[in-house]
Amino acid sequence: MSLLIISGSLNSDSYSRLLAREAERVLRADGQEVATLDLRDLPLPFCDGDKTREHPNVLAAQRMIAPAAGVIIATPIYNYDANAAVKNLVELTGAVWENKVVGFLCTAGASGSFMSILGLANSLMLDFRCVIVPRFVYATGQQFANDAIADVKIVGRVAECARSTAHFAATLKLAS
């Protein structure tokens, strides 16, 4: 069973990338098969609902998402939603998301946007029948320092989210 971690921030000093790296570290230490997709390394066109779906980098992203039973999306919260880069990735890759288990690692400026990932979660659930892992991470800038996660509670929550995603994915894959 393979897992994919997507880092969706295009910021070079991203906090959510630190969450993605921690999830990767935990899953590798557990012996899981993990691939990573950092959207900074794979520039994507804006989805036009037509020809952009054939762009070589879009096809490369599809090839990474397709074999994953579980996907962990690390995303900044922008304007009470996942950032446009993550939403664009989902728009571009569409049906390849069908029946995936999806977990979320979110970073935001403040606590008020706590429920803002629900728009993307609902879309994945209702459009593509994804199973959304109820344990998700929401961290703000105060929980990071010196290019690392400073809050041990967040470190623990990342591990719980990563392991829950792996567990749901393995269980549902066995059941299908």
Ligand SMILES: Cc1cc2nc3c(=O)[nH]c(=O)nc-3n(C[C@H](O)[C@H](O)[C@H](O)COP(=O)(O)O)c2cc1C
């Ligand atoms: C365009 C933009 C919109 C943002 N919108 C929100 C928001 O709605 N709610 C919030 O709590 N933080 C918001 N923020 C703050 C970011 O979520 C925060 O800086 C976060 O750390 C970004 O993630 P990253 O460090 O992984 O890039 C916004 C930041 C930007 C640049």
